[in-house]
Amino acid sequence: MRFETILAQDIQYNPFEMIGKQWLLVSAGDKERCNTMTASWGGVGVIWNKNVVTVYIRPQRYTHELMEASDYFCVSVLPESMRQVLAYCGKASGRDEDKLAVSHLTPRFEKTISGFEEADLNIYCRKLYAADLTPEGFTDPMLDTRNYPQKDYHTMYIGEIIKVEKKLQD
Numbered sequence: 499m500r501f502e503t504i505l506a507q508d509i510q511y512n513p514f515e516m517i518g519k520q521w522l523l524v525s526a527g528d529k530e531r532c533n534t535m536t537a538s539w540g541g542v543g544v545i546w547n548k549n550v551v552t553v554y555i556r557p558q559r560y561t562h563e564l565m566e567a568s569d570y571f572c573v574s575v576l577p578e579s580m581r582q583v584l585a586y587c588g589k590a591s592g593r594d595e596d597k598l599a600v601s602h603l604t605p606r607f608e609k610t611i612s613g614f615e616e617a618d619l620n621i622y623c624r625k626l627y628a629a630d631l632t633p634e635g636f637t638d639p640m641l642d643t644r645n646y647p648q649k650d651y652h653t654m655y656i657g658e659i660i661k662v663e664k665k666l667q668d
């Protein structure tokens with residue numbers, strides 16, 4: 499597959515569609531231990547004068563363990579034809595199986611982190627900030643009750659966008 503490198507500000511996707519509807523793969527780890535999971539919560543934006551991606555990962559995910567150990571992570575947008583891969587990566591755990599092998603995803607490394615040859619867009623990020631959401635933080639307590647019956651509060655990871663690859667159409 500051929501990709502072009504584009505600037506973060508030239509990403510053409512509507513973030514609400516890209517994250518909430520199309521869904522993302524969030525990848526963490528390194529060449530020895532690489533894993534990916536589906537995510538539909540997150541954001542793209544600006545903080546500390548940097549273009550950033552924010553993702554929210556619950557502590558029980560294998561990806562969480564790898565995010566904690568990694569300096570980088572990657573978010574990828576897959577074509578609509580690969581929705582079954584997103585469904586699988588949002589259900590199976592990398593603790594139990596090699597999700598990349600099962601879903602025939604081909605890693606594409608930038609520094610220590612992988613995007614995918616099959617993706618339409620790979621956004622490689624350098625981890626800048628990690629913090630757990632807390633019950634005290636909610637100004638609307640209903641959100642806590644509804645989303646965290648098991649008190650498994652997401653960790654928020656903010657990553658600086660260091661490279662964006664867009665697939666070239668043949």
Ligand SMILES: Cc1cc2nc3c(=O)[nH]c(=O)nc-3n(C[C@H](O)[C@H](O)[C@H](O)COP(=O)(O)O)c2cc1C
Nearest residue numbers: 536537538539555556559560561588589590591592
């Ligand atoms: C559509 C969809 C969106 C999801 N979004 C998130 C999310 O934003 N954060 C999260 O922690 N888990 C999310 N999940 C759940 C994880 O993808 C799922 O638990 C996955 O199996 C974790 O894999 P891992 O153990 O290999 O990290 C989502 C699942 C689906 C199907």
